[in-house]
Amino acid sequence: MTETAQARIVFTRGVPPPESFPTEEFAECLDAALKKDPSVILQYGQQPGYGPLREELAKEYGVDVSNILVGNGSLQLQDLISAYMIRPGGVVYTEQPSFDRAIKTFRRRGARAVGIPLDDDGVNVERLREAVEAEKPAFVYLVPDFQNPAGATLSLEKRRQVVELAEEKDFWVIEDIPYRKLRYAGEDLPLLREISPNRVITMSSFSKLLSPGIRVGFVIAPEELIKAVTSLGEDTYLSPVLPTQAAVAEYLRRDWLAPNIERLKEVYRPRWEAMANAVRREFSGAQLFVPDGGFFVSMMLPEDAHTDNLVGRAKDQDLVLTPGAAFFPDPMTGEEVSGDRFVRLPFCAVPPEQIDEGVKRLASLV
Amino acid sequence: MTETAQARIVFTRGVPPPESFPTEEFAECLDAALKKDPSVILQYGQQPGYGPLREELAKEYGVDVSNILVGNGSLQLQDLISAYMIRPGGVVYTEQPSFDRAIKTFRRRGARAVGIPLDDDGVNVERLREAVEAEKPAFVYLVPDFQNPAGATLSLEKRRQVVELAEEKDFWVIEDIPYRKLRYAGEDLPLLREISPNRVITMSSFSKLLSPGIRVGFVIAPEELIKAVTSLGEDTYLSPVLPTQAAVAEYLRRDWLAPNIERLKEVYRPRWEAMANAVRREFSGAQLFVPDGGFFVSMMLPEDAHTDNLVGRAKDQDLVLTPGAAFFPDPMTGEEVSGDRFVRLPFCAVPPEQIDEGVKRLASLV
Structure with missing residues (x-):
């Protein structure tokens, strides 16, 4: 003692x-979704994710449904994207510091994970440029809004610079935005994808907005990449868990998220x-x-x-x-x-x- | 035309x-489970699977809870087990023919998948013995009951021989039993695990008994293997999707499965x-x-x-x-x-x- x-x-x-x-509301959506569409939700299939949820997300982000993949949480999707994009011995650049589990995932899939210093206003773009010029990465992984773990937010000016650099040097940027909608002060900055989507892969999840235990995460990317990663997902888990995805679709359809x-x-x-x-x-x-x-x-x-x-x-x-x-x-x-x-x-x-x-x-x- | x-x-x-x-019944269980235990089901955690479901399965199979891992469908678990057990270039023996997706999974994880001829009464044990003597496998993968794709069932005599051979030659046997409970005639034969569990990993799922879209599959194995595969699962998908697992636990608790x-x-x-x-x-x-x-x-x-x-x-x-x-x-x-x-x-x-x-x-x- x-x-x-x-x-x-x-x-x-x-x-x-x-x-x-939001337990009661979520339970209501789960029940409604299941009873509305049981022959799809309880069946195999829907490998890129539950159709109506992909439609809701496509509408929100102004993309086609073919640009959306919904999986069993965003770590699972990071793992599949890594399996697809990383060649053994290649490099992935992240902010320094970065999300510990993402670093671990990139390494497990064969990459060297190398950190680019993080300033108050996000990743140091000059250092990123030097790194990319020294070695082209499989991708650059950023958490632009309220970064995990540091909390830093990438400034508007730097967002433009990162997107321009990615297009100039022809590399992919993953913007991971699970915290973005939890803003307590100030105004939203544009997504990297909103500045220019050509070299941007956007990832997020409902873990911080609804529930982590439902494991609903998603990727927005060019159709070719979505198809390839969906196929890897099918080889790995056959189809995603559908009832929780369907409940999220219902939750969004009812406009309950905001x-x-x-x-x-x-x-x-x-x-x-x-x-x-x-x-x-x-x-x-x-x-x-x-x-x-x-x-x-x-x-x-x-x-x-x-x-x-x-x-x-x-x-x-x-x-x-x-x-x-x-x-x-x-x-x-x-x-x-x-x-x-x-x-x-x-x-x-x-x-x-x-x-x-x-x-x-x-x-x-x- | x-x-x-x-x-x-x-x-x-x-x-x-x-x-x-069983849509109505399953929806009822999902709702009851979610309202009973939301702070666990909607949260991160429960990496080896939802506790009460592991308890139900442990009771049914006469093992300790520490011997059970529940994941997002059994293909996902096959993938993780393969990642853990297969060394690049090693061999996995299966029945010839065998489940196409399992073969693909073993190969993707670096194994040579080699088929052992299948007779009416299951895998040819003499040929299996020859193969194991020629090269010890990462594991032998069998579907002993109503095999996919052939439909063959392993006879009692051969079950004993396979288990004895595994213990004699010190290799693992995975018995994958998703169809076992759908018997239209005759009597159940014992599980390989029931003959002797030392070298047996048992896998099954609720896809054929309840719903595939819920993706609830499980493994029964020694604690050390469960811990290692759980840890790989945590690295891959953080935690499993919990609401559907909790609904299955409720379904079992109510004795609705039989x-x-x-x-x-x-x-x-x-x-x-x-x-x-x-x-x-x-x-x-x-x-x-x-x-x-x-x-x-x-x-x-x-x-x-x-x-x-x-x-x-x-x-x-x-x-x-x-x-x-x-x-x-x-x-x-x-x-x-x-x-x-x-x-x-x-x-x-x-x-x-x-x-x-x-x-x-x-x-x-x-």
Whole structure:
């Protein structure tokens, strides 16, 4: 027994809290969808995803249905896209830091994953240009809105530069946008695809907007790529799980998504404010990433911060952190990797008072 | 326009007919499950599958929950097991013929897929012994009950021999049993696992008993293998789709599966009888596989049968067949591959009068 019992505070996974799930509404859609179209939903088939859901997404993104593939969550789709696009020994560029599971997936499929430094306003485009000129990648993987793990958002100017560079140098950019619709302040910036779709693959999912357990993710890309990846998907899982896709289609058809997102923002905004205030107060000497949306605030601690065994020492104080190094792919030549000084602070599932207390505990450790 | 309009008859995929789906009951279970446990079902997690479903399966098969992995359909699980067990250039033995998608999966994961001749009473065990002695496989893949595509069932004596051989020679046997519970005559034979579980991996799914579109398949294996494959699954799809797994758990908990299987047998038995009678009448000179259950009757046509472009000529007669060769992996050295003479005849989704007419049309072509 420790002498003071203090609440355990968890700053690890970017997982939505249970109160975010629209259970009753989703159950209603699942039931309605199943009864409306059982001979399709309960059957094999629909390899590129459930037709009416593809239609809803095609309408929203202004593309043809043939440009849409819906699968069992976006990690599964990242895996299939990687299997299709990566040749063994090839390179994939990501932001530095980037989504740990994506880095792992690219490596498992045979790529070297190399990080391009991330500035406050998104990936460093000059460094990206140098990297692409040195070696053309299988693709460049970016999370332009409220990036995981850093929280950075790619500026409009840099969006234009990235798209121009991709067209000039003839490489693919994956824009992964699961957090995009969770904006608590400011205005939306255009998708890379909206600037010019020629070299852009867009990915997203309903994990952050409805539920992760339903595993509904999607890709928007040229038809040829969709066909090839669909065929790999068919070889891997035969057909996707259809009842949950059909429920999402019904949810969208009823126009229930926008009000649900408003409800989520009401849950997350006070947590975001609490985290932003706490890190600004406690970590004025760190490089802070405080985005206008999403799930994460992050910071790069000063070089003289006491970061040895930070995760272990935090645990002793009932504070659960993710080791920063997991988000760091290989560095570009000569680049310093500062993973040990990087701290990701997911706020979405933590009540405001715990956020404040957790950041104080963290400050006392470094 | 052809002068006589005749109905198109489809003898291709082993797909259950829409009338087989227990839509109302399944919808009720889906709704009940979702409302009972939303914070688990709608969330990330449960990587080895939904807990209560694993518990139901563990109870049924007399194993510990740690021996069960439930994933997004059994092809996905075959892919993960293959990724884990196959070393590039290694060999997997299957029955000759075998399930076409399984063969493709083993090859995609780097194996040579080599077929062991299939007799009326299942795989030829002497040939299997020779093969294993010549080269130890990553695993042996068998469909012991009402095999896909041939329909053959492994006899009790051979089940014992296969299990003994696996233990003697120290190799893994995958028994894939999706059709096992659809028995229209005779008595169940023991699972390989029931004879001795040490070297047996059991796989099955609810695709043939409830619905394929829900994609709920499972593996029963030693805990170490379950853990490794679960971890590969987590890397690939993060967590499985949970609402459909939870609905199956509820369906099992309510004891609704056994009556549903009885209902399915009432649908399929007349089709099975019609197919058995038709092939016995029309193809007395062929080697027939008429099983006591499942989805398929099959036959090996006589060597002098007219099989050139059989699939194309059948199509001209509005009869849709699967090319037999797709079910044939590489032969053992010196073995004749008779894929062109092999015809799979799925009966489950075809009304009896069409079955009779279809087999007559087929007989007129060879």
